[in-house]
Amino acid sequence: MSNVFAETTRPPRPHLAKGIEQIVPPALILIAFVVAWEFSSVWFGIPKYLFPAPSDFIGKFVTDRSVIAYHFAATGYVAVVGFAAATLIAIPLGLAIASYSSLRRSLFPLIVFFEIIPKTITAPLLIVWFGFGFAPRIGLVVIMTFFPILVNSIAGFSSLNPRLHLITKSMGANSWQTFRFIRFPSAMPYIFSGMKIGMVYAVTACITAEFIGANEGLEVMILTASSYMDISLMFAGVIATAMLAMLLTGMLLGLEKAMMPWRRDQ
Amino acid sequence: MSELGALAKGTVARMNFPNIQNVRSLNVAQEKSGSIVASDVSKSFGEFEALGPVSVEIGEGEFVSILGPSGCGKSTLMLMIAGLLKPTRGSIAVNGRILTKPMTDVGIVFQDHLLLEFRTAFENVLLQQEIRGLDRAATEKRARELFKKLGLFGVETRYPRQLSGGMQQRVSIARSLVHDPSVLLMDEPFGALDAISRTQIRHDLEMLWIETRKSVLFITHSIEEAIGLSDRVLVMSNSPGRVVKEIRIDLPRPRPAYLGQYPEFSAYADEIYKTFEELGVYHFK
Numbered sequence: 282m283s284n285v286f287a288e289t290t291r292p293p294r295p296h297l298a299k300g301i302e303q304i305v306p307p308a309l310i311l312i313a314f315v316v317a318w319e320f321s322s323v324w325f326g327i328p329k330y331l332f333p334a335p336s337d338f339i340g341k342f343v344t345d346r347s348v349i350a351y352h353f354a355a356t357g358y359v360a361v362v363g364f365a366a367a368t369l370i371a372i373p374l375g376l377a378i379a380s381y382s383s384l385r386r387s388l389f390p391l392i393v394f395f396e397i398i399p400k401t402i403t404a405p406l407l408i409v410w411f412g413f414g415f416a417p418r419i420g421l422v423v424i425m426t427f428f429p430i431l432v433n434s435i436a437g438f439s440s441l442n443p444r445l446h447l448i449t450k451s452m453g454a455n456s457w458q459t460f461r462f463i464r465f466p467s468a469m470p471y472i473f474s475g476m477k478i479g480m481v482y483a484v485t486a487c488i489t490a491e492f493i494g495a496n497e498g499l500e501v502m503i504l505t506a507s508s509y510m511d512i513s514l515m516f517a518g519v520i521a522t523a524m525l526a527m528l529l530t531g532m533l534l535g536l537e538k539a540m541m542p543w544r545r546d547q
Numbered sequence: 548m549s550e551l552g553a554l555a556k557g558t559v560a561r562m563n564f565p566n567i568q569n570v571r572s573l574n575v576a577q578e579k580s581g582s583i584v585a586s587d588v589s590k591s592f593g594e595f596e597a598l599g600p601v602s603v604e605i606g607e608g609e610f611v612s613i614l615g616p617s618g619c620g621k622s623t624l625m626l627m628i629a630g631l632l633k634p635t636r637g638s639i640a641v642n643g644r645i646l647t648k649p650m651t652d653v654g655i656v657f658q659d660h661l662l663l664e665f666r667t668a669f670e671n672v673l674l675q676q677e678i679r680g681l682d683r684a685a686t687e688k689r690a691r692e693l694f695k696k697l698g699l700f701g702v703e704t705r706y707p708r709q710l711s712g713g714m715q716q717r718v719s720i721a722r723s724l725v726h727d728p729s730v731l732l733m734d735e736p737f738g739a740l741d742a743i744s745r746t747q748i749r750h751d752l753e754m755l756w757i758e759t760r761k762s763v764l765f766i767t768h769s770i771e772e773a774i775g776l777s778d779r780v781l782v783m784s785n786s787p788g789r790v791v792k793e794i795r796i797d798l799p800r801p802r803p804a805y806l807g808q809y810p811e812f813s814a815y816a817d818e819i820y821k822t823f824e825e826l827g828v829y830h831f832k
């Protein structure tokens with residue numbers, strides 16, 4: 282029977298083919314890069330004690346795995362705790378600032394002022410205030426990640442199409458329902474882009490704080506290795522830091538995908 | 548006959564919207580009747596007079612259409628009747644009580660659909676259930692029936708951006724009906740649909756209305772639609788709009804797809820065209 286209203290559903294997406302297409306070219310480039318690096322000492326005569334080949338420091342992930350894991354965990358802990366604290370303060374504050382124009386007017390100059398300061402200069406102060414434990418490092422992570430999340434949250438909560446309130450009002454929604462069903466999901470894409478910037482800053486902040494003073498962490502490991510001229514371990518530290526940043530960002534991207542299914546394949 | 552035609556006729560006649568009692572019984576402590584009286588209502592945006600003053604009455608279970616040129620204030624009037632916009636002057640009473648906050652025993656189709664981009668088509672409709680605290684299973688069942696009736700097949704899990712304009716509009720119609728309100732306010736609900744769908748959905752809406760006798764305010768630009776659906780048609784003037792003519796439509800229901808078979812139809816249509824011509828909306832030589 283003919284049916285004028287029938288909608289054809291889209292054919293299933295060829296996930297596998299698409300996946301291969303996405304993964305293969307960058308993987309090839311990466312392999313080529315590693316191979317070129319591996320043979321650079323042979324081809325270009327770069328001395329290994331200054332610039333080790335991948336085979337030299339990849340071994341470190343086996344021989345020195347407990348040391349690397351220990352410092353990896355320390356840096357990761359500081360990054361995650363600081364990032365979570367910053368997020369938990371920045372999002373509600375962003376909501377408050379976006380909701381009350383008087384708050385916005387009075388706080389905005391202050392926010393701009395703090396945002397423009399290079400945050401790392403506060404590190405010595407934090408050490409004076411909190412000593413040498415985890416606290417000053419977590420503090421620096423909070424300071425560095427806070428502003429991008431705050432600024433994006435304000436933008437997100439301000440971006441709402443005011444006409445959407447017509448729907449919730451006509452359904453008799455209370456303010457919690459309006460927040461939950463309309464305001465928060467509308468702001469979510471902005472909040473996540475703030476969090477993604479924040480996460481990159483979080484790892485940078487950890488490393489900076491460890492450079493200034495700490496007893497554990499990947500930068501501490503690198504500094505210690507440098508005092509022994511263990512270039513391979515230093516490189517392993519750099520790779521481990523990159524892996525930490527990728528892991529944390531990857532987790533955030535996964536969370537973003539899970540929480541915003543409507544933005545997939547856009 | 549199209550499948551939907553059969554389906555619509557069949558379901559409306561036979562199934563008799565089985566869940567209506569069900570859903571309505573959960574609509575706690577709401578007035579059921581839905582009579583609306585707008586008295587000398589006008590609206591200005593700053594200096595600009597957008598509407599009125601107009602007086603509009605919609606009796607309990609009456610189907611009233613508003614026809615009027617673009618920008619005359621139809622949407623503005625609808626928002627005021629819904630309690631979503633405060634009249635500058637005049638007042639609106641629902642069931643004899645002056646409206647001071649948004650009406651909630653109402654289903655609204657907004658001119659711009661207003662679907663939530665972060666909810667699937669089905670979730671957009673079920674927002675009514677979540678906010679009103681209705682029974683989940685009963686509302687879901689009803690939403691499925693509405694999707695079927697409205698010709699929305701296999702789009703439940705699509706997001707609004709993945710829907711055509713016509714589909715978005717149908718989802719927003721489903722959202723306005725799923726909780727079985729006693730008042731329906733529809734602002735050009737079929738505007739984004741093709742002519743074929745419009746005729747079908749017009750019929751489906753009429754059947755639904757015959758079953759449930761909601762009070763309906765229906766804004767349209769289509770003279771045929773207004774005559775095909777309404778008990779009364781209100782014709783509005785250019786901005787700031789006023790009601791300049793009221794035409795009672797005495798045609799048997801349900802009305803057919805092709806209204807030209809009634810001599811009265813052309814008489815009504817003629818009256819409306821003449822009114823617009825007198826108002827200077829049309830300039831024919």
Ligand SMILES: Nc1ncnc2c1ncn2[C@@H]1O[C@H](COP(=O)(O)OP(=O)(O)OP(=O)(O)O)[C@@H](O)[C@H]1O
Binds near residue numbers: 617623624658
């Ligand atoms: N919030 C607002 N602020 C200022 N002006 C407005 C506002 N809403 C509507 N208007 C103006 O009021 C007038 C009536 O608008 P309205 O949307 O009610 O027209 P309409 O009859 O629904 O038109 P259309 O048929 O094109 O939808 C228009 O001139 C419009 O520009």
Ligand SMILES: [Mg+2]
Binds near residue numbers: 621622623658734
């Ligand atoms: Mg309008």
